[in-house]
Amino acid sequence: MPRPRSLQPDRLAAAAVAVIDRAGLAGLTMRSAAQELGMSTMALYRYVADRDELELLVCEWLLRDLDTGPPGDPIWTKNLQTLCGRVRRSLAAHPQAVPLLIANRQRCRTVLRWTETVLGVLTAAGFDDADRVIALRGLVAYLYGALLQESLGPLDGAGTRTMAALPAADFPLLRATASRATTVSAGDEFAGGLAVVLRGLAAGQVSRSGRGPGDPA
Amino acid sequence: MPRPRSLQPDRLAAAAVAVIDRAGLAGLTMRSAAQELGMSTMALYRYVADRDELELLVCEWLLRDLDTGPPGDPIWTKNLQTLCGRVRRSLAAHPQAVPLLIANRQRCRTVLRWTETVLGVLTAAGFDDADRVIALRGLVAYLYGALLQESLGPLDGAGTRTMAALPAADFPLLRATASRATTVSAGDEFAGGLAVVLRGLAAGQVSRSGRGPGDPA
DNA sequence: ACCTGAACACCGTTCAAGT
């Protein structure tokens, strides 16, 4: 006697995100997600093959409203700014989920569509071949790093306060900068760093040196 | 009858890193680290209070040879390039440990000393107040993001190959870029992206706009 | 077909016991 499915995948993802928001990423388990839905743990396996698939479902759910279309501004750096800002906006309400998105970035279809659009902007701006690879990876490295910093250690968080209390003799600049940091908003920090990267991209072709600074001499 | 300690903290950290290199970050457990040393699991708790402290020990061990002194080049961007390259070099042999370092970045003394030196370079270059905060956080965001990308998805890794096999109709640029990416070395990628950020920093004062692109309108 | 609960092999950590 077949019963109808009691769950939409959307509800499962939303429940998992609710757990993350309340208990952190470490608090998300198959058991806690099931409990959030009032189901047995094993019932989840009707909807996802394993925990990995649940994480992917969460990523798609987080980005469900992400506009991956080209912004269409005549200035290409402005388009990249908009595209990065949209991702940040999608995650703003769920900062603790950021590491989960980064881990699943290469399998999440929405991320792939977003990346295709970013590449369209870069291509129209004249980037090609290895330069386009480096421009994309550099931009995305900043985006992930910035979102991760916001997620793990907000500027007004405990880590910053700890640094502001460091011994002045050993860490004078770190102390001063950490104190000042508490007055910089997360939005200004993100926008300011992104402006640096975009100015660097606009300033010319990217490097094509043979050896990186971290490579063996 | 007191027995002498059978272990130096260094040996514990080295054993934990050996496990990470062999079995990945998920493979590091109190049990696996103890087994690597031929001790009982609980013996480790003579040397660290908990798993968190073991992770911190690993971070300090990974950076034990990191030179945190100012490079002393007359060109300040070159100094930042050197300082970032040193960190990358310290982690080159242990890529799987990168997420662990990022998670512990605010408690690791070596990271703090490195940051103090970076701030010295930025200060000498004329950065101050909020601009210095944003320059530091932007540079570090790139550094963490780039190391994380190298750690989680190397340019010649499975994720890139998957993207290169995407349907050409939906992802033409992503396909082409992923194919091209396999021919870009990790060192060139890191150096190229870093050059973008440094060029952006050198190009002028950082942004002081009131609202970020990911903030609510 | 959908859902459940017991069970298995893990995990970090507490605690009492051995030398």
Added chain:
DNA sequence: ACCTGAACACCGTTCAAGT
């Protein structure tokens, strides 16, 4: 003091059973 092993409360997942 240093180290051990059993035990507890977790975890993801397998499997047999219920409706």
